[in-house]
Amino acid sequence: MVSTVTPRPRPIENACFWLAERRRKTDPPLIGRREADIVIIGAGFTGLWTATFLKMLDPSREIVVLEQGIAAYGASGRNAGMLGEAIDHSHQLAITHFGRAEAARLARLGVENLGNLLRFLEERRIDCDLERTGQLHVALTPSQVEELREAQGVAQELGLSHYRLLDAAATRAELDCARYQAGLFNPHGCIVNPVKLAEGLKREAVQAGTVFHERTRVTAMERSNGGVRLRTAHLPGAAGTESRMEATGVAAERLQAAASRLKAAAARAQAAVAPGTEGEIVARRVILATNAYTHQIFPRLQSRFIPLYDYILVSEPLSDEQMSHLGWRRRCSVADMRTFFKYYRLTRDNRILWGTSEAAYYKGNRVDASCDHSERHYAELRDSFRRHFPALADLEFPYAWGGPICSTTRFTPFFGAAEDGRILYGLGYTGHGLGTTHLAGQILAHMALERPSPLLDLALVRRKPFPYPPEPLRSLAVRAVTRALRRVDTGRRPGLLLRCLDAMGIGLSS
Template sequence: MGTTVFERFPPADATITESLRDAKHAPFWLDDVERPSYPALAGSAQADLVVVGGGYVGLWTAVRAKERDPQRSVIVLEAARVGWAASGRNGGFCEASLTHGHENGLSRWPEEIEQLERLGLENLDGIEQAVRRYGMDVDWERTGQLAIATEPHQIEWLEGDGFLGQDAVRSEVHSPTYLAGNWDREGCAMVHPAKLAIELARVATELGVVIHEQSRVTGISGSGRQTVSVAGGATVTADHVALATNVFPSLLKRNRLMTVPVYDYALMTEPLTQEQHDAIGWRNRQGLADSANQFHYYRLSADNRILFGGYDAIYHFGGKVRAEYEERPETYRKLASHFFTTFPQLEGLKFTHRWAGAIDSCSRFCAFYGTARSGRVAYATGFTGLGVGASRFGADVMLDKLAGVDTERTRLKMVRTKPIPFPPEPAAAIGVNVVRASMDRADHNEGRRNLLLKGLDAIGMGFDS
């Protein structure tokens, strides 16, 4: 078994320890903003559409619903605070891909891949247009994304349009670990995650949407109009319901085994000095991601901090979402170590924040869609870490389905099919962790996938990203 560059050239333990000494255990993005509050639902209410969940999927659904029909009454119910979960904790990569990358889409829907990529770019353009139209203060930067090879076997994976050899990629971003790169200039924008959620909520309310925080939905009932019940006894009766609960347990039993929560971890540095920024280049401010199975993603914030996250993806037995899973010192130390291997010239830089969040992972690695209760309830979930951009597309799919209309979106095989469900425990935990070990082994064996991974590929269980 070989080693990776992060094992061959680790920084000193003292460098890691000192960099993390004062890091606050909190998502930087949520620490960086003031969030307006919305009242909890009290009593009973009526609406044309109820949206369950106040993250990106739910907020885009509310906004897009009002854009389609300004007279439609829309209520959003959020269990905690708007954007507090994945929508306020992610890396802020707003990608065009609807399929978790070209290769994942090509392997599953080869006959649709060109159409899916066109629709993905149109969706990203639509987000950018909304940012401009509504004057949304979200630190939007359409800088693209630079994929990086840090091991020789990864170089051929990046060949094609946008390819950069070693000298060219290092001229973009100065890292001794970079062997090659591929710059997708149009397919990704950088955004402040929490600001995007806050601004979507602002736009929604200005369009007439009513938002209720601290209003946890406990169930849906009714044979015609649906009654949505909220903890504490409040209810909303509505013609249609859009479920945007993502990583949290589905309100539909049929979807309980379709996703699992996988924890992702991130660090944020203090702002770079001009000298530190000069030392790494990065003048074009692209999002960066390396090419291993266990990959890192990193980007610059508006005030020139570096977010560095990824690599470890941790599943806990039982598939629960719990705050205690967010503190994992060994992962934060690993991320800090890999950061200083990537940028040894930044030794002495401190991390100000460390945090984690749960990703709604499904076996095909991208969202799936459907309806229930005679078409009165719709859902979009399973974004598997790529929902910042795809959430708007998911909102449009749900609204199409609730309206019962035939559109280019609803005709897609990608939209009409479902992923393979995960097995119940203990098989889920065993399977996820064995697959994770196999992917790590592939990264240490020139990318060669073992029989388990090849078998999962053959039955459509993904794990190629």
């Protein structure tokens, strides 16, 4: 049998393994008119952590969160669930963009941030399938071995002494793959179920008094009497048991009949709220927690970031024999050292999540359902998995999906205010949002409440990243850089384009 993925694209709420396991009912949309002190647009990790810290700083504030899909619908629910301490894309890039002293501060802050996040989860007893497994970066070529040595050296210079360089034998002792030539192990890394984490944070926010409206799209945003007026529309659709059964391949007539009854009940429950019904909310401040979707509601920021799609497969559960063959004794998450790297981990029930940072860009900053699936990327993922683990070539991958990350030219997030401070924003995590949003929530909460914090003095808060060119130059530039980086991944030296970008301080090798 040949490894396969579902050939017919499915709604992301069924195709994504994490979202397909979701059981919670959707919160009602915003209907009619209301007011709030602060409105957060987006119920991903940026919005959830911001709501959490707002209530911790000032429980009296009335906080409302608007989400056009469901909580964790975007990158927050579609990522690999690999939780680490990184705020920047690499320590060397942080030195290039911010200087050595600020890079050292970010390195220390990343360790502190991860510790605080884990402590919060423990204190609040949030069950998100947390495993403290560590993270392993692996070298597939001799040049990548040298890159690992350099990365460890830079980390030590910045005060991080916990990284361990592993030779080929020690690396394969962590996960038995003949392609590994060396590894760099970070014991601080963790793996989680990101949707369960988001649902746990949402429950905490609701218990603190935050109100959520899902299936609520913001259609207009305007100044109003010292605040901001938002107009909204109710969007149809909800993940149901019937679609989840399709995702897992269950076809029993009894279960299908039960699903039909649930679907009919859901339709009756929503009959009183017709799709397109408008709502309105006025708030003193609005926080954009929309990351890769931000340009759809606030176009003036679209020059500061680009949305890039990653694609992921999740396998069927591995047998004990298959697990023994892999020798994945520590269950650590893994990523290789290529620019367009593969990353992988185990789920709680021993499925393999296999992802790629191919960074697909769709012209015009397009982020919609048409980008959620890519058979080309799925085929490449299957092929790369077989090359890594030929003994598991027959493994089935019933889940396959894509999701947008938000990248900036300096590969760190940025923050700011508009409309005389009425609108705040934070975005651009470049693949590190699972941990960095915990920090972003604190930054945005302090900005919204006008409270002092040393976090507001960070260079990544005070300075904006270099802008991307407009279309059609943007698409042409992304295509050219992608081709150049692919050549480097095959072992060739960086060409003139990449050397020029490095000289400008906006290259991946800077």
